[in-house]
Amino acid sequence: MLEKKLSKALDELMDKATSVKFAQFNDESSEGNSEDTNSDDGSMGQKILELQKVNRPPMNQEQFDQKFAYVRPKSESQLKRSMKKYFRRYQAPFTSLYAFNKFLKSTIPILDWLPNYSIREDLFYDIVGGITLGVMHIPQGIAYSSLAGLPPVNGLYTSLFPVLVYMFFGTSRQCSVGSFAVVALMTGGAVKSVVADHSEYIGHEAQITAMLCMQVGLIQFLVGFVGLSFITTYFSDEVVSGFTTGAAIHVFSLQLKDIFGIHLNKTDGISYLPQMYVELFRKIGEGDTNWVTVGMAACTIVLLLIGREILNPLLQKKCKLPVPIPFEILMVIFGTLFSALFHLHSKHDVKIVNHIPSDIPPPAIPHFSLFVDLVKAAIPIAVVNIAVHISLAKMFAKKFNYKVDANQEFYAMGLTGIISGFFPVFPPACSMARTVVNANTGTRTQLSALISSAVILFVILFAGPWLRTLPMCVLAAIIAVALKSLLEKFGSVPALWKVSKIDCSIWIVACVATIFIDVTYGLITGIIYALFTTIIREQWPRWHVLANIGGNFDYRDAERYRDAFFFNGTCILRFDSPLLFTNVNRFKDTVNKMVQALDNQISTIECDEKPIRNVIVDCSGFAFIDLMGVNTLKDVFVEMEERGVKMYIAAAKAPLREMFESGDLYKFVPKSAFYPTIFDAVAFATKSSQAGGGIYLSRTPTYSFVNELAHTTDE
Incomplete structure (x- = not known):
């Protein structure tokens, strides 16, 4: 009953106050209306206090803890x-x-899902998805092996052994493990570096990549075993996206020599890409271009784009095709036949794949003597590998409503790399393009990996010699078109800029550093810059002046709400950041600016006795605090006390208060200055103001208090 009466009275007073605008009063209107406004606002303040008392009376933190029996949990680090x-x-x-x-x-998740496998519901989709993936693996495996500095057959091995191993240990149903352009490119860089230092490995590059594959797997396995899978949180989407886009530029650029049929001197190291373009354009200008390869590559690109972007969507819509037509494999077949019929290699100097062995190599122990030499390359490859893999696994698990175990995925990719390292492969990774196609075909389980491996095995054992005349320019064109989805991410930059300029800058730095420095150093640069932005944001955090909203229990950012009440002589501050050594000076400056603005506000009030100045610090934004932050609170409290300003500390979480006690804050700041909520602090502060003869409540400050403070937030 009481609440209804108070609510009705509050509504009446709100109606009376609707004519008061949230803006700075000029001197004339302030003088003419000060008496009426003060009367209404004072009554409003009393009603607010009465309404809040219906819940519980105001109390400080010490009283609150005693009343509700606060017990500090047993301390354990x-x-x-x-x-x-x-x-x-x-x-x-x-x-x-x-x-x-x-x-x-x-x-070993296969022990869980295989006994429950439904042949009637799942087998058809897994067969279709497996055949589709197998067909996609063939051109990608052959093409990406050249990026890794290996013969084509090693790409097929990479599409065979890792796929089978992941089937046993992975929890993702759609992720397609195997060759991946970005990882292949990074592997190629590692191979060049080792060969430059160890000339005895020239012609034995597969031994280098096998050791690198095992080393990447060991890193991933150890990260999962030690429980450090949380490190993937440091690889933000913007870092991974910017890096992969930059790496796609490298992959695309390396295809140009095969597309134009030009031999380029091998360049690597920092800023090798600009050097490569200088040499490429110089040789094009000198007339070294092979126009036959250019024509074949151009035809392949056009046909692939028409097939993938126009015909496949149209046929799937009109003819209800369960899977898209594999235009990549069709280009491989047509290119191989055309090259053989017209003797392009012998007559027009078109570079071809040449010999592909038709056997399965036995397992062999990799050369551990290369372990130290490959650490520098293995770590960033492991980072890229797992960052892309976890992102895709979680995305499709959410889409198809099942769960993936992130820690198990570390084990799965780790064991995949370790076991596959006994064969002549390069480090496997989850391919974005194949995973998307795998999901679109309706694949239900990883049994599809068994089907795709059977397709690859058939090609290795029987169809390898048929691909001998396959032109490298056709493979280069296939890779270029496959990179389209990665290169399209440049179009997302304007939208990202509108949402968050800092996140956009992370994307740009990761991408530009990858393009102009190097793939490995680009990733490192992107991660460091992303962490740097986090430090900067904590060093210069946002802070807000709070006001009572609508005469109820809520206190919100005053600059965002117009139906706001302010307590004359009282200012409420929220600092949206942990209070750390990096930002304690900003916190001090903020409080001082607020007190100065408070003095300016009070100077405009026309009454005999000025209100007592009160500053309420809302600690709800302090996720944590360090010792320097504790000392800063002590210093600010003592300084405010010396200036005649009463400081109230509200809504401090229990771990913070325990830190206050450990840091001896209570020796300098009495526990009576702490309050469980802003409401409690305001209640005590306004009582103090009333005792000093000040005005209790004002809907609109006579001084543009919020506007003044808002301009200081960016300083």
């Missing part, structure tokens, strides 16, 4: 808790047969 959790994870499987069975199924 975060490191100790993490170590207990870590060892418990590996002890639990051996506590019972049920726990061991559950552990075994989570470690």
Whole structure:
């Protein structure tokens, strides 16, 4: 009943106040209306307090803790808790047969889903998806192997062994592991570096890539085993997207020599791409272009674009085709036949694939003597590999409503690399293009990997010699078209700029550094810059003046709400950042600016006794605080006290208050200065103001208080 009456009275007073605008009063209107406004606002303030008392009376933090029996939890360090959790994870499987069975199924997921496999519901889609993937693997494996500095057959091996291993350990149903352009390019850089230092490996590059594959797998496995899978959070979408787009430029650029039929001197290292373009344009200008390869590449690109972008969508819509037509494999077949019929290699000097072995190599122990030489290359490849893989796995798991275990994916990719490293492959990765096609064909499980591997095995054992006359310019054109989806990400930059300029700058820095420096250093630069922006944002965080909204319990940013009430002589500050050594000076400056603005506001009030100045710090934005932050709160409180300003600290979380106690803050700042909510702090502050003879509440400040402070937020 009381609440209804108070609500009705509040509504009446709100109606009376609707004519008051949220803007700076000029001197004339302030003088003419000050008496009426003050009367209404004072009454409004009393009603607000009465309404809030219906819930509970105002109290400080110490009273609140006593009333509701606050108990500090048993102290235990975060490191100790993490170590207990870590060892418990590996002890639990051996506590019972049920726990061991559950552990075994989570470690080898195929033991869980294969016994429950539905032949009637899933087999058709897995067969269709497997054949489609196998067909896609063939041209991509052959083409990307050249990026890795290997013969074509090694690309087919990379599309065979890793695919089978991942089928046993992976939790993603759609991810297509195998050759991937960006990883192949990074592998090629590592091969060049090792060969330059160890000439005995010239002609034995597959031994280098096999060791690199195992090393990348070991890194991924150890990251999962130690429980460091959280590091993927440092690879933001903007870093990964910018880097992969920049790497796509490298991959595309390396195809130009085959498209134009020009032999270029091998260049690598920092800023090699601009040097390559200088040499390419020089040789084009000198007339070294092979127009036969240019014509074949151009025809391949046009036919692929027409087939992929126009015919496939049209035929799937009109004819209800379950899978898209594999135009890439058609181009491989046509290119091979055309080259053989017209003897393009012998008559027109068109570079061809040449010999492809028709056998499966036995497993062999990789050369561990190269371990140290490859660490520098293995780490960034492992980072790119898992960042792309986890992103795609989570995206399609969400789309098809199932869960992927991120930590298990580290194990899966790690074991895939370790086991595959016994064969002449280069590091496998999850391909974006194949994964999208795999999802679109309706693939249900990783059993499709068995079908695609059978397709690859057939090509290796029987169809390899048929591909001997395949022109390299056709493969270059296939790669160029496959990069289209990556290069299209340049079009997302304007939209990203509108949403977040900082995130857009991260994308641009990662992309530009990758293009103009190097692939590996571009990734490192992107990650460092992204972390740097985080530090900068914490060093210069946003802060806000809060006001009471609509005469209720809410306190929000005053610059965003026009139906706002201010308490004369009282200012509420929220600092949206942890209070750390990087931003304590900004916090001090902010409080001082607020007090100065508060003095300016009070100077405009025409009354005999000026309100007591109150500053309320809303600590809800402090996610955590360091010792320097604690000392800063102490210094600011003491300084305010010396200037005659009462400081109230509100909404501090329990861990912060425990840090205050550990940092001896309460020796300098009494516990009575802490309040559980802004409401409690405001209640005590306004009582203090009333005792000093000040005006209690004002809907519109007579001084443009918020506007003044808003201009200081960017300083």
